[in-house]
Amino acid sequence: xxxxxxxxAGRHQRRAIAQARARGLRVVAVDRNGDAPGLAEADVAExxxxxxxxxxxxxxxxxxxxxxxxxxxxxxxxxxxxVAERLGLPGIGxxxxxxxxxxxxxxxxxAEAGVPQPQFAAVRxxxxxxxxxxxxxxxxxxxxxxxxxxxxxxxxxxxxxLDAHLHAAxxxxxxxxxxxxxxxxxxxxxxxxxxxxxEAIPLTLSDRLRPPGIGFGVGWIHVYPATIYGDQLxxxxxxxxHAVHALGLRNGIAFPQLLAxxxxxxxxxxxxxxxxxxxxADLARHATGVDLVEVALRQALGExxxxxxxxxxxxxxxxxxxxTAAPGPLPTGRVKxxxxxxxxxxxxxxxxxxxxxSVGETIRPVRLxxxxxxxxxxxxxxxxxxxxxxxxxxxxxxxxxE
Ligand SMILES: Nc1ncnc2c1ncn2[C@@H]1O[C@H](COP(=O)(O)OP(=O)(O)O)[C@@H](O)[C@H]1O
Ligand SMILES: [Mg+2]
Numbered sequence: 251x252x253x254x255x256x257x258x259a260g261r262h263q264r265r266a267i268a269q270a271r272a273r274g275l276r277v278v279a280v281d282r283n284g285d286a287p288g289l290a291e292a293d294v295a296e297x298x299x300x301x302x303x304x305x306x307x308x309x310x311x312x313x314x315x316x317x318x319x320x321x322x323x324x325x326x327x328x329x330x331x332x333v334a335e336r337l338g339l340p341g342i343g344x345x346x347x348x349x350x351x352x353x354x355x356x357x358x359x360x361a362e363a364g365v366p367q368p369q370f371a372a373v374r375x376x377x378x379x380x381x382x383x384x385x386x387x388x389x390x391x392x393x394x395x396x397x398x399x400x401x402x403x404x405x406x407x408x409x410x411x412l413d414a415h416l417h418a419a420x421x422x423x424x425x426x427x428x429x430x431x432x433x434x435x436x437x438x439x440x441x442x443x444x445x446x447x448x449e450a451i452p453l454t455l456s457d458r459l460r461p462p463g464i465g466f467g468v469g470w471i472h473v474y475p476a477t478i479y480g481d482q483l484x485x486x487x488x489x490x491x492h493a494v495h496a497l498g499l500r501n502g503i504a505f506p507q508l509l510a511x512x513x514x515x516x517x518x519x520x521x522x523x524x525x526x527x528x529x530x531a532d533l534a535r536h537a538t539g540v541d542l543v544e545v546a547l548r549q550a551l552g553e554x555x556x557x558x559x560x561x562x563x564x565x566x567x568x569x570x571x572x573x574t575a576a577p578g579p580l581p582t583g584r585v586k587x588x589x590x591x592x593x594x595x596x597x598x599x600x601x602x603x604x605x606x607x608s609v610g611e612t613i614r615p616v617r618l619x620x621x622x623x624x625x626x627x628x629x630x631x632x633x634x635x636x637x638x639x640x641x642x643x644x645x646x647x648x649x650x651x652e
Contacts, residue, residue: 251276254550255315257300257330259288261606262322262527266543267291273547278313280306301325303332310337317550321543322527324398327351340552342523346498350523353429354395356497360518363496366489367518368432374420379412382430389433392416394423399527399619400467405433436511438519439476440469440526441490442534443504444545444560450491450504451560454537455483458507461577465616469528470578471640472570473633474537478510489516499523501549503542505530529570529625536601536627539563567633571640573605573624574616579644580623581651585611589648597643599628599636605647613651 252275256263259281267288270277279292282299289295296309310318310333317340318333320326327347334341342350349355354372361367371382372395383390383406390406392415402422404415412430419428438460442453459471478486490506497504505522525531531542540562548555575582585607594603605624607613614621624647628639 252316252551253278253313254547255280255306255310255313255318255333256288256292257306257318257320257326257333258323259286259292259295260323261287263288263320264291266321266525266546269543270547273544275547278309278315280309300329303329303336306333307336315339317547317552319546319550321525321531321546324351324522324524327522327524340501340550342499342502346500347523349497350499350504350521352396353393353520354427356520357429359498360493360496363492365493365496365518366516368434370429370431373416373428373430374426376413376416379416379428379430380409383409383412386430386432391431391433392419393429393431394419395427395429396425397422400465401618402428403467405466406430434509434511434517434519436509436517437478438469439478439486439508439510439516440472440530441486441504441506441508442526442530442542443490443494443506444540444555445494445499445502445504446549446555446560448495448500450494450499452487452490453540453560453562454534455486455490456533456537461574461616465618465621468574468616468619468621470572470574470616470622471637472529472533473637474533474568475565475633476510477633482510482514482516485514486510486516489518490521493518493521497521497523503546503549528572528619528622529627532602532627533568533570536568536629537562537566566629567631567636568601568627568629569633569637569640571626571628571637571644572622573626573644573647574622575613576615578616579647580613580649582613582615583651585609585613585649586652587648587650591647593646593648594626594643597628597639597646599630599639600626600643601629602627603643605649607649613649
């Protein structure tokens with residue numbers, strides 16, 4: 251029996267671990283948190299802090315794993331690559347893993363390859379920050395160089411905003427580094443690209459809508475297919491594939507994040523080398539019939555990914571509405587009671603819905619990815635009708651706060 255190692259065993263990994271086992275694989279999972287839900291699902295659970303690569307390598311050797319992967323955890327991507335390299339297993343390589351998780355390294359690579367992207371500068375000190383703003387102008391975006399999930403991401407309107415937020419952005423970076431970028435106004439697009447033997451095949455491109463205000467970076471609605479068309483749609487696919495090649499990914503799943511601007515251009519925000527979180531794998535499954543976890547398992551084991559596993563089987567318009575506080579459908583405050591999702595799931599077109607919330611927790615205004623407390627996925631004949639359905643169904647969620 252073949253064995254795969256999952257690096258990280260949180261909520262996102264749990265289902266993938268179950269799927270790997272159902273497919274007849276033996277699963278070893280590592281996480282530093284003994285309560286991580288994926289550990290209970292695995293054949294072998296190891297309490298290992300995966301930031302300690304040697305410890306993960308040791309566990310991988312001891313259990314004679316044939317492949318290593320993660321799902322949705324950006325911090326695990328360099329670890330997976332390093333473990334694979336050390337054990338001679340299939341992987342994306344540590345250089346590519348670095349370029350696809352460290353925002354400054356990524357921007358430098360993309361710049362060398364001529365991939366369109368915002369102006370940027372690396373920042374470690376307040377002095378460098380002010381110099382960066384001179385180059386980049388206002389509005390700007392400040393973010394940690396190596397974090398994720400919108401932690402420590404700020405929009406800057408003035409030099410005072412830099413003084414106010416630089417500390418918080420640097421604090422989210424394990425290497426105390428931040429990046430300042432030109433703020434690009436436009437429609438955000440999420441791509442999914444499957445890369446095999448150096449050939450990048452775009453799978454989906456969808457709108458990622460965001461709330462106004464402080465949570466400006468949080469994806470709270472996905473709409474498939476994307477609402478751009480014609481030349482800009484072609485350009486978005488071209489830029490996504492160009493970026494993936496520029497970053498050196500030859501086998502893997504890429505998650506390009508783009509901005510489509512009103513002048514018809516497209517700029518790259520970042521490209522991750524993993525299955526995205528935030529229900530993007532569900533999006534791929536419902537919208538195209540492609541199972542990203544199956545693709546990732548095959549790639550981790552060095553198996554061939556046949557065309558029928560990597561190419562869209564169909565094109566089903568859909569929308570995903572995340573459940574958040576205002577302007578989303580959830581109330582803020584301490585949760586007193588949670589109803590069932592029965593009415594939501596019975597709504598026309600709804601194919602999947604979930605609420606991750608328990609009584610006594612506090613729902614806060616939207617600021618981070620983590621403030622999304624559930625989602626509703628609806629399908630329809632058109633993307634906009636799917637969005638209307640997901641919106642309407644999400645209003646049927648019963649949560650009472652005090
Ligand atoms: N230069 C930019 N211009 C406009 N919006 C941006 C820019 N950089 C980031 N954002 C917004 O912030 C979000 C998070 O930024 P990103 O670089 O993807 O960091 P993270 O690793 O936290 O996902 C993006 O998805 C986008 O909505
Ligand atoms: Mg991102």
